[in-house]
Amino acid sequence: MFVHTPDIPTLRLCSLLATLSYATIFLVLWARRRNETYLLYWGMSSALYAAGLLGFETLNALYAPIGAALNYGIVALSDFLLLMGMRRFDGKRPFALWMTVPILGSMIGVALPLMAIADPAAALMTSHITGALALGGCMVICACAILLSGDRETGTPRKIVAFGMLLYGPTYLLSIWIEIRGPLGAGMLDLLPMLQDQVLLGVLNLGLLATPWERALREVTDAAYRDPLTGAWNRTAFKQQEAALALPQNSLFLIDIDHFKTINDTYGHAAGDAVLTTFAARIEAVARARDGMFVRLGGDEFVLVAPTADDTDALALAEQVRTVPDLTGSGLPRYSLCIGLSRVHGGETTLSLAMARADRSLYRAKAAGRDQVAA
Known part of the structure; x- marks a missing residue:
């Protein structure tokens, strides 16, 4: 019986095209509404993720510690740009100093095995594992921060974005578990996250697009139920x-x-x-x-x-x-x-x-x- 396994380059291309499409949408929206700078952050997040996907295409040939660290750092930064956009949407300062810790941790965690382990195959495998752990951890951190940074009535679109990001964590763990079992799991560190991208990229970005719409709807609803002078309920x-x-x-x-x-x-x-x-x-x-x-x-x-x-x-x-x-x-x-x-x-x-x-x-x-x- 012949079973066709999706090839990673094709899946990566699908993710690349999708994320570039969402980057274009956010940047065009921002160009029309310059004061809504959270759209710029979300557009930059998608664009950086696309750059990271392109970097993975060359990573297998380079194996260079600096190149690998830079590429994983770009992908981690794309996650935190999404969080920064949500913080800006909430009226908070987008960047917080603590965000540099997981980003730098991702870069160091990927580069160290490539520099410290003599066996190239073992070094590459360890680097892939630490990279997957780092990216999964960044997604979980950003998801929790998005949920905690909202108001008391955290909206449904925000929850969709956060839970979509949270789902990447178990997928990275599953891919690591399958990978270390042996030859049958080869390539799972790349394959499973790419498969999940085909669903969750749409979920995340549609949730982001719906977030301002939900706030606008709430403001319209509040206007109908609030006294215009005092702001008290009517x-x-x-x-x-x-x-x-x-x-x-x-x-x-x-x-x-x-x-x-x-x-x-x-x-x-x-x-x-x-x-x-x-x-x-x-x-x-x-x-x-x-x-x-x-x-x-x-x-x-x-x-x-x-x-x-x-x-x-x-x-x-x-x-x-x-x-x-x-x-x-x-x-x-x-x-x-x-x-x-x-x-x-x-x-x-x-x-x-x-x-x-x-x-x-x-x-x-x-x-x-x-x-x-x-x-």
């Missing part, structure tokens, strides 16, 4: 999340800025808007720390829904919110808050009853002289 978002928020461990805080019309009339609407935005930013931070949701219902009326351990904890959180308007030295008009507090009861599937209870408490707080919490 009524539409609140309504969508109502069922998920109707949990017995949650407390609801209905918040009103005292005499807000007087602030507008006395200091002007610009000062009133500054009060709203400053106040909302501070309470939004409180909400994030508590894994809660902060909503602008309209005008100067807001609602905060957040988990609380018990009534004491709920009152403490209400007092924390009430003391937020400490604007000494800020240049903004002084203001105070009234807060109506209620807790979600067991068996309630919406927040309507909790809102009604908080509303009654809010009126009591206003009747008690403002700058009050009532529960």
Whole structure:
């Protein structure tokens, strides 16, 4: 029975053509949107990987330690350029000094066996093994860094990129294991990674292309669910999340800025808007720390829904919110808050009853002289 094994030069050519195509796409996109420099990093990553593939074509004939080290260093750098692009996409400094360690380690790990082992065949085999370990390690390091460098809501495309890179690690280990078993495994160090390229190059690069699209979609969605002035969630978002928020461990805080019309009339609407935005930013931070949701219902009326351990904890959180308007030295008009507090009861599937209870408490707080919490 005749079994055809794919030849490595053909597979390498396929990888080369694919990666050059993606390099062209990223660089053309960057040329049209120069401020989105993460596209340049991703284009350079693909271009460098193509250069590394071309280098492997001549490596078997040269066996030169410097040439081999340079070639593996180019491939390792292509991995880290992908990571640098993702860091730039996240608004971080692309390059970090620690990145030089695995890149230099790859180069040294490949060159040392070629210089230290007298037997050329053994030296080449050891160099191939250390090179495969180094490249697999670089992929795993970059994948973990991509996952850890994202925001709390790490997007699906980013995860696709990271897990695609992670899959290279086991493949390199498998190729090493097959290679060292003997003659039947000859060439696996080159063959298996090239076979995996045929699938994962597309996965990685399509994931990269989808990453900005996902962020743009999220921004559009946020714009529909965020109050344009304060950035707090709006009524539409609140309504969508109502069922998920109707949990017995949650407390609801209905918040009103005292005499807000007087602030507008006395200091002007610009000062009133500054009060709203400053106040909302501070309470939004409180909400994030508590894994809660902060909503602008309209005008100067807001609602905060957040988990609380018990009534004491709920009152403490209400007092924390009430003391937020400490604007000494800020240049903004002084203001105070009234807060109506209620807790979600067991068996309630919406927040309507909790809102009604908080509303009654809010009126009591206003009747008690403002700058009050009532529960």
